[in-house]
Amino acid sequence: MDKRIYVLTLVNIAAGVATFVHAGLLAALVVDLEVPLAAGGHIATVYGITFALAAPVLAGLTARFERRRLLSVALGAMTVAGIACALAPSYELLIMARIFGGLTAALAMPLASGLAATLAPPEARGRALAAVVLGMTIALILGIPLGSVVGSLAGWRATFGFAAVLSLLALVAIAIVLPRVPGVAGPARNPVGLLRLAPVRANLSITLLSFIAIFTVVAFVGPVTTAITGHDGSAIGAFQSASGLGSLLGVMLGGRMAGSRHAQAMVIGAFMAMIATQATISLLMLAAPAPSLGLDLLLGVLLLAGGTALFCLMPVVQLRLVGAAGAAATLALALNGSTNFIGQGLGAALSSLVISRVGLEGIGFGGAVVAAVAVVLLLMRGAAARARSRPVATRAR
Known part of the structure; x- marks a missing residue:
């Protein structure tokens, strides 16, 4: 290269x-x-x-x-x-x-x-x-x-x-x-035509919901870190690094799993991890335990796990989009990048709404709800796909 x-x-x-x-x-x-x-x-x-x-x-x-x-x-x-x-x-x-x-x-x-x-x-x-x-x-x-x-x-x-x-x-x-x-x-490319393809819409929705779920907290990581640990200023950078390290681990994991038969299970597992990490962050803010090294480590692990869950999805989604879009793969990946930023922006907007209504302590719950919606949709799609495949299998026999 x-x-x-x-x-x-x-x-x-x-x-x-x-x-x-x-x-x-x-x-x-x-x-x-x-x-x-x-x-x-x-x-x-x-x-x-x-x-x-x-x-x-x-x-x-x-x-x-x-x-x-x-x-x-x-x-x-x-x-x-x-x-x-x-x-x-x-x-x-x-x-x-x-x-x-x-x-x-x-x-x-x-x-x-x-x-x-x-x-x-x-x-x-x-x-x-x-x-x-x-x-x-x-x-x-x-x-x-x-x-x-x-x-x-x-x-x-x-x-x-x-x-x-x-x-x-x-x-x-x-x-x-x-x-x-x-x-x-x-030749001209038509994003609307790509969005008519069900696999493209399904995988873009994974990108959208995952970034909304994680960025409800990431967009306010400074205030969240201070609320849980009491740290502010340069100390917040260490907790941001935990999210970054998680992203690196996630890309490595997703790259290994993207083409395997376990990829879909990993996608669902990633959203389950988001539910757990985001909800726990809100619970910590509500409980307001005394600052300690253990609490610092716990928040770091939660941010690392959230980053890993988010970024392990990226190689899976990208590989599926390339397969679904064929010659228009580049445009499909561009749409995925746009969806990434829409998710980040909507995650920050959701946090702003939750803060204005219930306070900073609620933003992790907001992200957990979004991740839960993703799990339900994935399970429903999986059930529908299995139902469609049964008549084919029956005829084959």
Whole structure:
């Protein structure tokens, strides 16, 4: 595989950090901007929803442009978006800057994956795409926690400045290392046509429900960590790293299981794990036990298990989408990426709603309910599939 492809990992690191780098300093952010804690969730919501809506549109509008130059423009815009967030004097302007940031990430991330697929030979294409996806895991394990440390030292605005610096570094690396790659003028792709396929809808729903379930807590991980353990500031980064490590373990597990006959059982088991972890987090906030090392370790394990449950689903869903979509596999994966961000945004929005109605202690229960809905749907689909197969088996006999 072309070693230059690994520089594309930087794009997902920068975009991943930009998405939730502020989460650990959310409490300080809302106090400084004089808005309720529930309003803080919208900072993630508008970013995710903007990405989800814009990605397919921008991909179509920019298909003919030279790839390296377009990615450089996108990363430059990501840098500007981070600076705008850092300097925003009001909540309203911060929201506008986050919308702009969502647009820039919606252009940059699919471009990075597309470049990886173009530059790699066919036999190495899977590894090339995995290398780009690895950037998001690195962001979760190292980038976002490091951003929390920066924010604890220099204030919440510095977290967005940190994200801007990463975008700038990615821009420089792309401009130096990658070759020019011409755009393509391929046939029009129709997302609506793909969504008419039942397997595509079913697997996109797994992505949607899993991200909603987990991000009800992840979007407010700073306040949740403080409520359970009493830690704040840079200490929150350690708990964010637990989620990131879980994502790495999940990708490894899902990659091994994706093509096996046990994949469906793993999917259901992952959602069951989400029910347990999310509900336990709410129970801990309600019980309010005295801070202790044991409590710190318990929260770390819960966040790690939640991250593992979420990310073990990704290889399974991606493999199924490729099989269901055939020649339109790339578009199916792009839709899955959009669904990912919709789930993140809706998870943050659900948390904001729960906080405004019942308080921070309820957000884990909200995520558990979403995961329970997913389990019910999966069991119903499995029962329906078995019922459809029985007449075929009977005729065969």
